[in-house]
Amino acid sequence: MANTPSNMLPLGTIAPDFNLFDPTLNKKVALQQYKGAKGTVIMFICNHCPFVKHINPELSKTAIEFEPLGISFIAISSNDVEKYPRxxxxLMKLVSKEQNYTFPYLYDETQEVARAYDAACTPDFYLFDADLKLVYRGQFDNSRPGNGLAVTGDDLRDAMNNLLQGAKINTVQKPSLGCNIKWKAD
Incomplete structure (x- = not known):
């Protein structure tokens, strides 16, 4: 299991636009279609990563809790599927159903979107405000596979709650930690 930290895209960055394939809908969808009225969480995940599997149940619950409040969630997988067929x-479509994802789980075949977001690991989280300006990036919470801490989503939840309340979001943010994105050979 690799321990790759996120790169921490600068706060204030405008969300790079994208138009990616949604295996569940069997068509391409754009960021603007799923942008939240009050905020948007964009996360880089994948099917096989133990760090993602560790948080999946709480991630689904968090989305169900915050989507009605105006925060949308968008998951993106950017891994090289030739080397990592899982x-x-x-299989993304199957995982989405098994994990009860209420959000789109999109495929970044060219890996251009992951590069635009400077994504490094799975999971990697980004919270954008209503204007798609980055206000939080980093970890879901302090729990990791095997560390004995409960999965709560507290770091991301705190940022979303502060965004919804118009409160200041702490700029001291911890990088996510997970498996590295499986890049295609250049």
Whole structure:
């Protein structure tokens, strides 16, 4: 299991636009279609990563809790599926159903979106405000596979709650930690 930290895209960055394939809908969808009225969480995940599997149940609950409040969630998988076939779009569709994802789980075949977000690991979280300006990036919480801490989503939850309340979001943010994105050979 690799321990790759996120790169911590600068706060204030405008969300790079994208138009990616949604295996569940079997068509391409754009960021603007899923942008939240009050905020948007964009996360880089994949099917096989033990760090993602560790948080999946709480991640689904968090989305169900915050989506009605105006924060949308968008998951993106950017892994090289030739070398990592467990992350293929067909299996993404299955994982989405098994994990009760209420949000789109999109496939970044060219890996251009992951590069635009400077994503490094799975999971990697980004919270944008209503204007798609980055206000939080980093970890879901302090729990990792095997460290004995409960999965709560507290770091991301705190940022979303502060965004919704118009409160200041702490700029001291911890990087996420997970498996590295499986890049295609250059």
């Amino acid at each position: 992350d293929s779009p067909d």
